[in-house]
Structures are given as structure tokens and as C-alpha cells.
Amino acid sequence: MQWETVIGLEIHAQLATQSKIFSGASVAYGAEPNTQACAVDLGLPGTLPVLNEQAVRFAVKFGLAIGAHIAPYSVFARKNYFYPDLPKGYQISQFDLPIVGLGEIDIVVDGDTRTIGVTRAHLEEDAGKSLHEDYHGMTGVDLNRAGTPLLEIVSEPDMRSAAEAVAYVKTLHSLVQYLEICDGNMQEGSFRCDVNVSVRPKGQDEFGTRAEIKNLNSFRFIEKAIAHEVERQIDLIESGQKVVQETRLYDANKDETRSMRSKEEANDYRYFPDPDLLPVEISAELLAEMRAELPELPAAKKSRFQQQYELSEYDAAVLTVQRALADYYEQAVASANGEAKLVANWLMGELSAALNKSSYDISQSPVSAERLGSLVSRIADQTISGKIAKQVFELMWSSDDSADDIIEREGLKQISDSGELEKMIDQLMAQNVAQVEQFRAGKTKMLGFFVGQLMKQTQGKANPQELNKLLLAKLNA
Amino acid sequence: MTMYNKSLKQLSTSLQNKDISSVELSQYFLERIKQYDGELNSVITLNEEAALLAAAQADKAIQAGGAGPLTGIPLLHKDIFCTEGLRTSCGSKMLDNFIAPYNATAVDKLSQAGTIMLGKTNMDEFAMGSSNETSFYGAVKNPWGLQTVPGGSSGGSAAAIAARLAPLASGTDTGGSIRQPAAFCGITGIKPTYGSVSRYGMIAFASSLDQAGAMAKSAEDAAYMLQAMSGFDEKDSTSVNRPVADLVSGLADSIKGLKIGLPKEFFSAELDDAVRLKVDEAIDAIKSAGAEVKEISLPNINLSVPAYYVVAPAECSANLSRFDGVRFGHRCDSPKDLEDLYTRSRGEGFGEEVKRRVMMGAYVLSAGYYDAYYKKAQQVRRLIQQDFVNAFKEVDIIASATAPSTAFTVGDKAGDPVSMYLSDIFTIGVNLAGLPGMSVPCGFVNEMPVGLQLIGNYYEESRLLNVAHQYQQLTDWHTRVPTGFEQE
Numbered sequence: 001m002q003w004e005t006v007i008g009l010e011i012h013a014q015l016a017t018q019s020k021i022f023s024g025a026s027v028a029y030g031a032e033p034n035t036q037a038c039a040v041d042l043g044l045p046g047t048l049p050v051l052n053e054q055a056v057r058f059a060v061k062f063g064l065a066i067g068a069h070i071a072p073y074s075v076f077a078r079k080n081y082f083y084p085d086l087p088k089g090y091q092i093s094q095f096d097l098p099i100v101g102l103g104e105i106d107i108v109v110d111g112d113t114r115t116i117g118v119t120r121a122h123l124e125e126d127a128g129k130s131l132h133e134d135y136h137g138m139t140g141v142d143l144n145r146a147g148t149p150l151l152e153i154v155s156e157p158d159m160r161s162a163a164e165a166v167a168y169v170k171t172l173h174s175l176v177q178y179l180e181i182c183d184g185n186m187q188e189g190s191f192r193c194d195v196n197v198s199v200r201p202k203g204q205d206e207f208g209t210r211a212e213i214k215n216l217n218s219f220r221f222i223e224k225a226i227a228h229e230v231e232r233q234i235d236l237i238e239s240g241q242k243v244v245q246e247t248r249l250y251d252a253n254k255d256e257t258r259s260m261r262s263k264e265e266a267n268d269y270r271y272f273p274d275p276d277l278l279p280v281e282i283s284a285e286l287l288a289e290m291r292a293e294l295p296e297l298p299a300a301k302k303s304r305f306q307q308q309y310e311l312s313e314y315d316a317a318v319l320t321v322q323r324a325l326a327d328y329y330e331q332a333v334a335s336a337n338g339e340a341k342l343v344a345n346w347l348m349g350e351l352s353a354a355l356n357k358s359s360y361d362i363s364q365s366p367v368s369a370e371r372l373g374s375l376v377s378r379i380a381d382q383t384i385s386g387k388i389a390k391q392v393f394e395l396m397w398s399s400d401d402s403a404d405d406i407i408e409r410e411g412l413k414q415i416s417d418s419g420e421l422e423k424m425i426d427q428l429m430a431q432n433v434a435q436v437e438q439f440r441a442g443k444t445k446m447l448g449f450f451v452g453q454l455m456k457q458t459q460g461k462a463n464p465q466e467l468n469k470l471l472l473a474k475l476n477a
Numbered sequence: 478m479t480m481y482n483k484s485l486k487q488l489s490t491s492l493q494n495k496d497i498s499s500v501e502l503s504q505y506f507l508e509r510i511k512q513y514d515g516e517l518n519s520v521i522t523l524n525e526e527a528a529l530l531a532a533a534q535a536d537k538a539i540q541a542g543g544a545g546p547l548t549g550i551p552l553l554h555k556d557i558f559c560t561e562g563l564r565t566s567c568g569s570k571m572l573d574n575f576i577a578p579y580n581a582t583a584v585d586k587l588s589q590a591g592t593i594m595l596g597k598t599n600m601d602e603f604a605m606g607s608s609n610e611t612s613f614y615g616a617v618k619n620p621w622g623l624q625t626v627p628g629g630s631s632g633g634s635a636a637a638i639a640a641r642l643a644p645l646a647s648g649t650d651t652g653g654s655i656r657q658p659a660a661f662c663g664i665t666g667i668k669p670t671y672g673s674v675s676r677y678g679m680i681a682f683a684s685s686l687d688q689a690g691a692m693a694k695s696a697e698d699a700a701y702m703l704q705a706m707s708g709f710d711e712k713d714s715t716s717v718n719r720p721v722a723d724l725v726s727g728l729a730d731s732i733k734g735l736k737i738g739l740p741k742e743f744f745s746a747e748l749d750d751a752v753r754l755k756v757d758e759a760i761d762a763i764k765s766a767g768a769e770v771k772e773i774s775l776p777n778i779n780l781s782v783p784a785y786y787v788v789a790p791a792e793c794s795a796n797l798s799r800f801d802g803v804r805f806g807h808r809c810d811s812p813k814d815l816e817d818l819y820t821r822s823r824g825e826g827f828g829e830e831v832k833r834r835v836m837m838g839a840y841v842l843s844a845g846y847y848d849a850y851y852k853k854a855q856q857v858r859r860l861i862q863q864d865f866v867n868a869f870k871e872v873d874i875i876a877s878a879t880a881p882s883t884a885f886t887v888g889d890k891a892g893d894p895v896s897m898y899l900s901d902i903f904t905i906g907v908n909l910a911g912l913p914g915m916s917v918p919c920g921f922v923n924e925m926p927v928g929l930q931l932i933g934n935y936y937e938e939s940r941l942l943n944v945a946h947q948y949q950q951l952t953d954w955h956t957r958v959p960t961g962f963e964q965e
Contacts, residue, residue, distance in 0.1 A: 039579055043799040045572065046559045046581060046678040048713050078795050080842070082819055089798020139815075141803070270842035272851060275685035275792055277714050 001238075002202040005230050006210075007165045007195060008157035011172055012150045013182040014126070014190040015058045021125050021149035022049030022092060029188050033142035037128075041147045043087030048276050051076075055149040056280060058181035059099045059123050060290045062151060065179055065297055066118050068103025070287060076123075076277045080270040084141050085128035093152075095271040098122035099280060105175070106299055107167040108317070116168050117156030124150050151181070157196065157207065162226035166219050169193055170321075174298050178323045192217045197229045199237070208233070209243040213250050213257055225250035229257050301326055309333065309340035318348055325362045328369045335373025339380045346376055350393055367396050375403040388412050388460055416463040421454075421470050424462075428453055429474065439475050447471065479965050480505060481641035482956060485550060485698040488644060492539055492549045499532040499539070499549030503593050506551045510595065510642045513962055516623060519636040521556055521614045522564050522597040532593045546701050546725075548591030552645040555634050556597040557604055558584050558689070559678040567680045568600040568612040568630075571800045571807045571826035581678025582713070583647060583689050583706045590705035595643055598633030602828045603797065604654055604682040606630050607900045610891050611830040618887070619662060620959040621925055625884040628658030634692045635662035639926075640962045645702050646692045651682050652785055653879075653904025655690045656916035660879035660928020663918040665945065665955055666692040667699050669938050671911035672717035674703075675710030681796040683789035684715070686908040695955045696917060696945035700724040703938065719936070727939050728946040733767030735944065738872030740775045743903055749882040755927040756878045759919035762951050763876070763944065771872055775864040780857045781906040782898055787841050787854035788909070793831075794838025800826060833894065862910040869934040874944055877903050879916040879928030903930060913938045917945045918954040926954070 023040035077095035100121035128143035176182035198210035305316040535549035559577035609632025631648030635658035650668035659666030691702035802808035802822025809821035841850035919929035
């Protein structure tokens with residue numbers, strides 16, 4: 001039988017606010033346990049939540065970016081359950097009236113564009129962390145993360161393969177960083193994912209029973225977990241068993257999912273509107289303000305790059321994944337007198353390799369966009385060859401010197417003067433009469449010998465086009 | 478006149494004139510607490526040392542000429558308000574060991590106004606009760622009859638004011654918890670409009686209903702206190718951002734032409750005949766000052782008790798989840814696992830009434846029941862609110878008895894929760910609507926005090942206090958002191 005996979009995703013994006021969603025405590029990552037939890041975060045008696053406006057603005061921005069309905073009136077609700085890392089015994093979240101309603105987002109898989117529905121996005125607070133190791137059979141609780149603002153983004157069950165799911169996650173990951181509402185750091189848990197997976201016979205309308213896989217924090221794990229889960233469900237059905245609705249956990253070490261709890265064990269969260277918080281009202285002014293703050297979004301930027309810089313879809317996609325990278329690219333092109341393709345090659349080639357080697361982000365690049373642009377323009381105006389440019393680039397990487405200064409100081413300027421080159425060719429031909437004869441006898445491969453010798457003599461500085469032209473003319477004479 | 482029966486204004490004048498110092502005044506009331514509270518049990522934590530230090534500071538302020546009307550005035554705080562460094566138990570074993578690292582905003586405001594906190598008053602556990610019998614620290618006795626209850630949940634504050642153990646006390650009112658004990662103890666108590674006094678640091682029972690207020694001998698005293706504790710607080714999202722009203726300067730205004738509405742539903746069979754007689758007399762007195770009286774109807778008010786006993790427990794079931802034995806409060810001995818930690822800590826830490834309400838609340842919010850109970854109750858709540866809104870189109874003030882009877886005997890209703898809940902039948906609607914309400918003493922039935930309830934429109938505390946004050950100019954019920962507590 002032919003099976004079809006159906007996938008829906010819930011993504012938790014940690015909002016890049018300074019302080020927590022309902023208190024003034026800092027949200028900086030990596031502090032000593034329980035040093036960033038104030039009385040409100042600890043759920044001490046009598047304390048009350050006060051909504052962080054920045055979190056609301058970020059949520060609105062996200063909603064606008066996916067063309068969603070922004071609720072003029074949304075409500076925080078209490079989600080009740082007991083756990084040691086949940087100080088109040090309830091999580092403040094949104095339930096039937098979320099701030100962001102139905103929207104959509106385009107993804108590209110193998111060159112095809114598909115539109116994925118986003119059911120809703122709502123604001124909520126994160127819980128703390130339970131630490132089960134090193135406490136002699138007891139559990140430690142770190143409440144630094146408690147109250148961190150999250151935007152939970154829920155998709156429609158619109159994806160049909162692991163590749164589509166990953167493309168969707170990557171697209172959102174890029175979007176939230178463009179909007180500067182989330183740092184996207186998956187290792188630190190700033191962007192994490194729950195996946196709902198089911199299978200059904202191809203052609204069937206009803207969905208199969210789904211399993212939810214919790215807390216996936218890398219693109220690779222998402223892909224592997226889905227692949228594994230799909231296989232498990234198909235095996236179950238084909239062997240006459242049933243898929244049960246349950247929450248499963250992906251074990252990256254064993255590459256398998258295992259059951260956490262079944263639907264029967266699921267909590268009744270007893271949601272009700274939080275009486276400590278007023279409904280969130282979004283004014284027309286705020287909407288207009290947020291709309292004006294929206295940057296050019298990845299999809300628009302990508303198609304502009306294709307048109308304006310005549311880049312391939314692939315190049316445009318790579319260069320627009322990150323807003324900082326795209327900005328760097330455009331600055332470099334401007335400093336390189338519009339050498340768009342050449343800058344793209346350098347960015348995706350030398351620069352990106354060097355950054356990777358040093359584990360740097362584009363924002364940490366020792367070579368600024370302006371400096372890279374002027375290096376590229378020296379290639380374009382034939383001051384140096386591409387090969388020499390790599391040497392110059394290495395020197396630029398380890399110093400603050402400009403490309404021009406390095407070229408000048410190191411004497412790397414290309415020799416394009418035909419008189420000078422002709423003199424050298426004549427000399428070389430005179431010294432290697434046998435090779436000249438071989439060439440003239442039809443062994444044209446000997447050209448490489450002459451080029452190599454001359455490059456060696458000039459330490460690579462001979463203009464290769466000019467050199468080839470002159471050599472051929474003289475050898476063929 | 479005896480010191481304990483002096484009005485706030487008189488005490489303040491004595492302090493300003495240096496007839497007495499704040500230290501002396503504080504010592505005087507601390508002595509009264511020591512002398513009389515053994516049998517009343519109205520104060521559960523004394524703050525003697527810190528109080529005398531604060532009083533010395535107040536004396537300096539008075540000396541320096543920077544004193545306000547509350548500078549140097551001793552008071553008591555209901556033990557629901559967090560007080561930095563001094564135990565805040567909320568009347569529960571759960572918090573018997575809890576010392577907050579912060580002050581409630583209301584406490585801060587009152588101490589900034591110069592008041593001296595002598596101690597914390599007893600209360601029904603987590604403010605759940607109408608008789609002060611649910612306290613972990615034992616029942617409070619009514620100074621007017623030691624075999625009767627003082628009402629609740631602010632029963633400790635009410636009994637302490639009645640016995641003149643302090644000039645002022647704070648209270649909170651979720652379903653009548655200031656007004657009903659004020660009525661039972663023959664004192665004056667006011668609960669302002671929801672959102673007037675910050676709830677920050679006030680341990681939550683039912684967040685959408687809880688409101689702090691003032692308890693004192695007279696409307697005038699209560700006006701000074703309420704004004705000092707009111708005001709917007711950015712730490713409480715439900716506090717109202719509007720300027721604090723002047724509650725004092727209008728007290729002397731004439732009430733001629735004031736329209737008073739008497740809801741026919743409140744003068745019904747539930748109301749004790751003798752109590753009704755006293756309320757009628759009080760209304761006659763107000764009429765004699767020039768007010769007009771009119772019968773009105775609050776058609777849905779009979780639904781207020783059932784609606785309240787859905788909404789309040791629902792909110793409390795979540796509000797009390799934080800008491801889990803993990804971070805503070807009572808924790809059971811050697812829990813064998815997490816489940817055991819939760820069930821035993823909560824099982825041991827909470828009393829019967831609290832458990833009953835937490836269970837009711839969890840039930841009405843649970844899947845499949847939410848619409849039938851919680852949602853329906855919220856709809857009923859809006860109807861009740863609308864009834865009041867309509868009524869205030871016709872009248873300025875609504876008057877009724879505060880409670881259907883005078884204080885009942887200790888133990889009488891303790892085993893019958895429904896009959897206990899019904900003792901708040903006249904007060905609960907005010908909380909559901911978020912309106913200001915107060916109780917003023919209006920006579921005695923069998924030597925037990927009767928309270929007149931006055932209900933105002935939103936933010937009309939000043940008018941309420943004006944009416945109460947004018948009534949108190951015509952009567953002296955508020956100056957009566959229970960037998961056995963008159964000694965200087």
C-alpha cells in the first residue's frame with residue numbers, strides 16, 4: 001500500500017526581550033541556577049504578573065509577517081498542572097483567544113513552492129528546568145528559565161514529508177531572526193519544536209491517529225525523528241496493530257522515539273482566563289507602528305536578489321537565509337562597484353569557508369563587507385588575479401589593512417603590461433627552444449609549461465588572460 | 478474621653494500637640510492587646526519591637542513638622558498582607574513558617590503614610606470563611622458576646638477594632654469579608670471599587686473578587702485610612718490607573734436630596750425581623766437628613782451566592798496551586814516521591830474549608846463541566862452587574878442589612894457549609910459587580926450589633942463615606958464599646 005505522511009508542527013520561539021514576560025527578571029542564558037528568578041517567577045504568595053509589552057509587540061510583528069489576523073482582543077489563560085519546575089502550579093498561556101490567528105507561510109522544497117497554513121501563534125511563559133542528575137536521588141529545580149517569553153507557533157497539518165517539515169522549520173527559523181524577535185539559538189533552546197505525525201493510505205481523506213514527538217532542537221533531529229516515526233507507524237498498521245495517540249520522545253543517541261504518555265494519562269489542564277491579567281487589546285496605532293517596523297522578509301528579499309543581482313535561485317536562497325548575511329552581501333556589492341556575482345562567489349566560497357573554520361557568525365567576520373567589496377573590485381578591475389586575491393584575503397583576515405595597502409606593500413599588483421610580458425616570453429622561448437618546437441609540432445599542451453614558468457617567475461602576478469593571449473600569438477608565430 | 482475611643486483626628490491632634498507620643502500611643506494599644514486578646518484571639522503575631530522603632534521615627538517626623546493625619550497612628554494588618562520580615566500565615570498551617578521578603582503595596586502605602594503596624598490579625602484560612610472558625614490559629618471571639626463568632630474572613634481585624642485594640646485595621650473582602658465581620662462586631666468597614674487598592678502582596682483567594690479595604694470605628698477614620706492605601710500600582714495589572722479620590726473633604730457634605738434605593742430582594746424572608754427593624758430605623762435616620770428613599774429591584778441578585786461559589790473556588794483552585802511544598806510553606810516529612818510530596822504537603826497544610834473549595838474549583842473547571850459551571854457563572858455575574866448598573870441609573874446609594882442576622886454562635890454553622898455561605902447573601906453581589914460597599918453599625922438586637930450596608934456606584938467611595946459619616950453624626954452606635962473592654 002502507498003502511504004501518505006501528514007505532519008503538523010508546534011514551534012516554541014523564545015522572544016528576544018530583555019526581561020521575562022510577566023516580571024522584570026533578566027532572561028540572559030547561562031546564569032547560575034536560580035539567580036535570575038524574582039519573587040514573581042518563584043510564585044511567592046501575593047505576587048502578580050505584569051505583561052511585558054515588548055513580547056506583545058514581537059508577537060504582533062510575527063503575525064503581520066505571516067499575513068495573519070491579529071486579534072484586537074486576546075486573553076491570557078491559566079493552564080493548570082503540578083510540576084516542581086512550574087512555580088505557580090499553572091502556566092500562563094493563551095487558549096481560546098490567541099493573539100495571532102490564521103496566517104500562512106511559503107516554503108520551497110526541491111524548487112517547488114508550497115504554502116503552509118499557520119493555525120495560530122500565542123504568547124506564554126516558559127517553565128523552569130528540573131535537573132535530575134547529581135542530586136543523590138533528588139531533583140534540583142532551576143527557575144532561571146521560568147517566565148521566559150515564548151511564542152508558540154502552531155501549523156496546520158499541511159506537510160507531507162520530513163523534507164517539507166524541515167523546510168517549514170527552517171523558513172520560520174529564518175523569519176523570526178529577520179524580525180529580530182528570536183535569536184534562533186537551537187542549542188540553548190531558544191527555538192524548539194514539537195512534531196505531530198500520522199500516516200494514512202494515499203487518497204484517504206481522514207487523518208490517521210497521530211503521535212506527538214516533543215522537544216526536537218535541531219533540523220537533523222526533526223528529519224530523523226519523523227523518518228523513524230513514519231516507519232514505526234507504517235510497520236504497526238501493516239502488522240495489523242493500531243497507532244495510539246500519545247506523546248513520544250526522540251532519543252538522538254539511539255535514533256528512536258519512545259512513549260512518554262498516552263492520551264488517557266493526559267492532563268485535564270482546566271484552562272480558564274487569568275484574572276490577574278487584563279485582556280490584551282491591540283490598537284490600530286500599534287498595528288501601524290509594527291507594520292512600519294517590518295523589515296523586507298526573506299521571500300521578498302530572495303526574489304529581489306534574483307532580479308537585482310541576477311543571481312541563481314540557489315545563490316539568492318543561501319544569501320538571504322540570514323538577514324545579517326544578506327545585509328553583508330548588499331554592502332559588499334556596493335563597495336565592489338556592483339560586482340554582484342563575483343561578490344556572491346566570494347561570500348559563499350572563501351569568506352564562508354573561513355568563517356566556518358573559525359566558527360564565526362557573519363556578524364563576527366574580521367573582514368568587513370566594505371573590505372571584501374574593495375578586494376573584489378581589485379579583481380574586477382584586473383589589479384590582481386583571483387588567485388592572488390586569495391592571498392590578499394588571508395592577509396586581510398589577520399589584519400585590519402585594506403586590500404589596496406596589502407597589494408601595494410606585498411607587490412602583488414598584476415603584470416598586465418604587454419611590453420613587459422613580451423620581453424619575458426621572448427626570453428623564456430629562447431631558453432626553451434625544444435619545448436617551443438614541440439608546441440609547434442602540435443603538442444599544444446606545452447602551453448601549460450610556458451604559463452607555469454612565467455607565473456613562477458612573476459610569483460603569480462602575471463595577468464593570466466593577457467599572458468595567454470601573448471604566448472599563443474608568439475608560439476603560433 | 479478615653480484614649481481608645483478617640484477618633485483618628487483626635488489622636489492625630491494629640492500627637493501633633495505632643496500631648497502624647499506615638500511611642501506612648503503604640504505602647505498603650507500593645508498593652509490593650511496583651512490585656513484583652515487572650516480571650517479574643519484576634520491578633521496572631523505581634524510586631525512590638527519594630528513597631529516601637531517605627532513609632533520613634535514617627536515622633537521624629539512629628540517633631541520635624543512633616544506629619545500627616547496618619548503619622549504615628551497604630552494599626553493592625555490582616556495576616557493576608559505580606560509584611561517583609563514578619564510572618565504572613567494567611568491563617569493557614571501551610572504558611573505558618575512563611576516570612577515574605579517584600580511588603581504588600583497596601584502595607585507599604587500605609588507605612589509611608591506614617592502608620593505603625595502593631596501586629597497581624599487572625600482570619601479565616603486563606604480568607605475562606607464567614608466566621609473566623611477556619612483559622613489554623615483557632616477561632617476568634619466576638620467581643621460583644623464571647624460565645625459568638627466575629628464574622629469572617631476579616632474577623633480578627635473586626636474584633637480587634639470592636640475591642641479597641643487598635644484605632645485602625647486592614648481587611649480584605651472577597652464576598653463580604655470586611656462588611657460582614659464589621660456588622661457582627663459593630664464597627665465600620667469599607668471595601669472600595671475593585672482595582673482601587675493594589676492586590677500586590679495580598680495573598681490571593683479569588684483574584685477577580687479580592688479587594689482590600691479599611692476597618693475602623695467610624696466612617697471618618699476609615700476614609701483617612703482608605704485614602705492612604707488606595708492608588709494605582711504598576712505591579713498589579715488590575716489596579717485602576719486614576720488619581721486617588723479625596724475621601725475626606727466631602728464627609729461633611731449635606732445628603733439632602735440623595736436618592737437611596739432599597740432592593741426588595743434584600744428585604745425578604747431571609748432577613749431576620751429584628752435586624753430588619755434596626756435597618757429600617759437607620760434608613761429613617763438618613764431620610765431625616767434629607768435623603769429620599771425608593772424601592773428598587775435587582776432581579777438576578779438571588780443568583781449571586783451560587784455564581785460566587787463557582788467563580789471564587791475556580792480561581793482559588795489555581796491560586797492555591799503554588800502551595801505545593803516545593804519552594805516555601807509546609808512540606809511533609811520525608812516524602813517518598815513527588816506525588817507523595819504534593820498530596821501530603823497539601824493534605825496536611827490545608828484545612829477542611831480550603832480543601833472543599835479547591836476541589837469545587839477544580840471540578841467546575843474540569844473538561845466537560847467548564848461550560849455548565851464556570852462559563853455560566855460568569856454570564857450570571859454579568860447579569861448581576863447589569864442589575865446594579867441599571868439600579869444606579871435611578872438611585873445614588875443602595876442600602877440593606879449587611880447580614881441577614883446578627884453574629885451566630887460559635888460552632889453553629891461550622892458543620893453546615895451551605896448555611897455558612899448564605900450568611901454572605903447580601904454582600905456577595907457587590908464583589909461580583911466590583912462595586913464599593915460598606916457596613917456601618919446601626920443598633921443592637923439582643924445586645925449584638927447590627928450592620929447597615931451601603932453600596933455605591935463605581936468609584937463613589939466618597940459619596941458612601943459621606944452618607945455613612947452623616948448617619949454617624951446622628952447616631953452613636955459606632956462609639957459603643959463592648960462590656961468588659963471599657964477599662965482604660
